[in-house]
Structures are given as C-alpha cells and as structure tokens.
Amino acid sequence: MDTQQNTALTRALAEIPGPLPARGVIHIAIPHTDRFTVVGNHLAQHPDLSCTAVGIAVRIQSLPQGVEVGIKALAARCREGEKRIAAALRELEACGYLQRVRDRLPSGRTITRTVFCNQPTALLRPRQTASPRRPAVAATHQAPGPAPGPAEELTAAPAPAPDPAPDPAPTPPSPSPSPSPEPDMPEPPPVPPPPSFVTPLPPLFVPLVPNPTAPKPPPPPLPRPAEATPELDRAATALLSDLRRHTPEFTLSEADIRQLAPGVAAWLERAAHPDAIRRTLTTDLPHPLRRPALLLKHRLTALLPPPLPGVHDLAAPARPRVTVTPFQTCDGCDRVFRSPTPGHCRDCREHRAHRGDDTRTAAA
Structure with missing residues (x-):
C-alpha cells in the first residue's frame, strides 16, 4: 500500500488568502472554542529555556489546580525521563x-507546594492603587463626552428634572429643595490616590536551587602531614599501590598515587591504622565507579580524623587545693574557734580590750 497522504492541510493551504511566503513556516490558525491554554511568547520563545523546559511549562500550565506536578507525577504523564524533567x-x-x-501544616506534617506563574515579569511591574472616587468622577466626565448615541438621550432626560424645582420658588416649600444640594456640596473633596511605588516590588518567585552556571566554591585542598618524612611517604605510597589487591576498581596510575600520597601520609601521621584507612577508602563504593582518584581525594579530605590527644590531655584535671583554717581553743574561756594561731576568741579579745580601757580611764 502507498503512504497515506493527509489532504486536509493541503485544502486549508489553498484557502489561505494572499501570496504565500517562499520559505519558512506557514501558519494555519483555527480559533479554539474549548480545551485550550493561553501561552505567552515570553515562554514559548524564551532564550534561556530548553525546548523540554518550555514543553514541561506548557504541560503544567494546562493542568487544573491541585494536580500533582512532581518529578514522578510528570514522568508518568510525559515520555521524558525523571532526569530530564x-x-x-x-x-x-x-x-x-x-x-x-516547603510548608508546615497545623498537624506538624511538612509538605512541598509547587507554585507556577504564567508571567513572572508582571510581578515586577509597579502596582498602582486607585481611589474609590476615581471611577465615579471618570464616569461623570465620560457621560457628556460621547455626543451621538441613545445613551446621551437617556442621560439628558433626568437633567431637566431639576427644572421644575425653581417653579414653586415663591411657595414656602421652595427652600426645602435648595438645602438638599447644599449637603451634597460641602462633602469633603475626593482624596487623591496614593503615589505609586517608585521602586519595583521584589520578585515573589525566588529560585530555591542555585543556577547551574553559577560559580562554585573551590574544593578544599588535600590534607598534608605537618612533617613530611620519607617513612610516611613510603608507607602512603605502598598503601595506595596495594588498594588494587583488595578492590580492583582502585587501580591507580603513578601520577594519581604521587598526588594522593600526602593525604594518606596525613592520616598515618595522626596514628590511623593502615587497615582502617583501607577500609574507609574502599567501603560503600558507588556503581559504576568512573573516577576513583577523585573519590579517594574526597574521602581523604572529608573523613580526615583528628589527631590523637596527648597524655596531658587525657589526664584528669587537678582539683584546686582548699586551705582549711585549723581549730583553736581559747585560753580564757576554752571555747573552740578557727584561727591560724592559738590565742583568745573574739569575745575574750573584746572583753579584754574593754577592761583595759576602763583601767586606763580609772588611772587617769
């Protein structure tokens, strides 16, 4: 059978008025009546978004509110995988x-809410708050504006209504209509609208994930021993060269061994056992292991143990010596009191001092 041709587009192309462009796309625009979503050109032609991101944005924008739009939910709806989504x-x-x-519910459960804005640049525009009297004044000015039309006739009809008011002027009830407009006139003038924001409002949608193209901080340097001795370098080189016997994935080159030897020497200087170092470096490996030298450098840097404490650090702190004043017996009343030297208690000293004063007074 021959390939089936779609003649509907051909017939629609023949009905397009005017000359057709010699190159490029030709649009056949049929207005939508139901099940359509309005997408701005700022999204469809965004220079910094990939076609996958634009398609995912259109898919999210077309979904009703409350539908799950997580990575796994979109992967179940789309043909793209979870990584691309x-x-x-x-x-x-x-x-x-x-x-x-991330939001916390009253029950204490933490959930993640996904907010999508179809036009984020509109949130940065300055917002103006109009006075409630502004529409009424505008309506009064617009009423006499349009000359032709039946609307003016309808507005002109109530205008002659106040004309019969001056007819009963000589009669006493005439002053009654006159005060009626007076309470309307002394009304306070319309409050001017508040000034609009001069500075743009801060964006409500701040990306929580940093830009992939943002500069990353440099990785920490590989640790090095405080005193690089030939014995440490020889032991570190032997340990790195022996890793392939236990784990074939760590078959390192001579350049990698020379680069990683100072890190292993720093571990050995801190009294780490070679078996413990080998077990730390070769346990729980990722699959597949593509760059073993970088993994070893990361583990040697991030898992570096602290130096062992010295003998004085492990010794119990010495208790402060407390000087205790000894007990003494008073020579006058045999009362016990604390004093560094023997003698009389405080009462006896005061009594002796008072008696001495009386003696001196009598002698005088």
Missing part, C-alpha cells in the same frame, strides 16, 4: 516560572 524544573525555577515551597 528534573533539569527542566530547575530551569523554570531559575527563570522564575516555578517555585517549590
């Missing part, structure tokens, strides 16, 4: 279209 969501977060916020 996760990368697309990070792009949308970086551009402000998407934000994932």
Whole structure:
C-alpha cells in the first residue's frame, strides 16, 4: 500500500488568502472554542529555556489546580525521563516560572507546594492603587463626552428634572429643595490616590536551587602531614599501590598515587591504622565507579580524623587545693574557734580590750 497522504492541510493551504511566503513556516490558525491554554511568547520563545523546559511549562500550565506536578507525577504523564524533567524544573525555577515551597501544616506534617506563574515579569511591574472616587468622577466626565448615541438621550432626560424645582420658588416649600444640594456640596473633596511605588516590588518567585552556571566554591585542598618524612611517604605510597589487591576498581596510575600520597601520609601521621584507612577508602563504593582518584581525594579530605590527644590531655584535671583554717581553743574561756594561731576568741579579745580601757580611764 502507498503512504497515506493527509489532504486536509493541503485544502486549508489553498484557502489561505494572499501570496504565500517562499520559505519558512506557514501558519494555519483555527480559533479554539474549548480545551485550550493561553501561552505567552515570553515562554514559548524564551532564550534561556530548553525546548523540554518550555514543553514541561506548557504541560503544567494546562493542568487544573491541585494536580500533582512532581518529578514522578510528570514522568508518568510525559515520555521524558525523571532526569530530564528534573533539569527542566530547575530551569523554570531559575527563570522564575516555578517555585517549590516547603510548608508546615497545623498537624506538624511538612509538605512541598509547587507554585507556577504564567508571567513572572508582571510581578515586577509597579502596582498602582486607585481611589474609590476615581471611577465615579471618570464616569461623570465620560457621560457628556460621547455626543451621538441613545445613551446621551437617556442621560439628558433626568437633567431637566431639576427644572421644575425653581417653579414653586415663591411657595414656602421652595427652600426645602435648595438645602438638599447644599449637603451634597460641602462633602469633603475626593482624596487623591496614593503615589505609586517608585521602586519595583521584589520578585515573589525566588529560585530555591542555585543556577547551574553559577560559580562554585573551590574544593578544599588535600590534607598534608605537618612533617613530611620519607617513612610516611613510603608507607602512603605502598598503601595506595596495594588498594588494587583488595578492590580492583582502585587501580591507580603513578601520577594519581604521587598526588594522593600526602593525604594518606596525613592520616598515618595522626596514628590511623593502615587497615582502617583501607577500609574507609574502599567501603560503600558507588556503581559504576568512573573516577576513583577523585573519590579517594574526597574521602581523604572529608573523613580526615583528628589527631590523637596527648597524655596531658587525657589526664584528669587537678582539683584546686582548699586551705582549711585549723581549730583553736581559747585560753580564757576554752571555747573552740578557727584561727591560724592559738590565742583568745573574739569575745575574750573584746572583753579584754574593754577592761583595759576602763583601767586606763580609772588611772587617769
């Protein structure tokens, strides 16, 4: 059978008025009546978003509110895998279209809310708050504006209504209509609208994940021994060369061994046992292991043990010596009191001093 041709587009192409472009795309625009989503060109032609991110954004925008839009939920709806969907969501977060916020419910449970904005640049525009009297004044000015039309006739009809009011002027009830407009006139003038914001409002959608192109901090340097001795270097080189006997994935080159030897020497200087170092470096490996030298450098740097404490550090702190004043017996009343030297108690000293004063007074 021959390939089936779709003639519907051909017929629609023939019905397009005017000359067709010689190159490029030709649009056949049929208005939607139901089940459609409005997408701005700022999203469809975004220079910093990939086609996958634009498609994921359109898919999220077309879903009703409350539908799950996590990575696994979108992977179940789309043909893309979870990694591509996760990368697309990070792009949308970086551009402000998407934000994932962690919120705590009254029950104590923590959930993640996904907020999507179809036009994040509109949130940065200054907002103006109009006075409630502004629409009424505008309506009064607009009423006499349009000359033709039946609307003016309807507005002109109530205008002659106040004309019969001056007719009963000589009669006493005439002053009654006159005060009626007076309470309307002394009304306070319309309050001017508050000034609009001069500075743009801060964006409500701040990306929680940093931009992948942002500069990353440099990795910490490989540890080195305080005193690089030939014995430490020889033991570190032997340990690194022997790793392939226990784990074939760690078949290192001579350049890698020379680069990692100072890190192992720092571990040996801190009294780490070679078996403990080998077990720390070769346990729980990722699969597949693509760059063993970088993994060893990371573990030697991040898992470096502290130096062993010295003998004086492990010794119990000496208790402070407390000087105790000894007990003494008073020579006058045999009372016990504390004093560094023997003698009389305080009462006897005061009595003796008072008696001496009386003696001196009598002699005088």
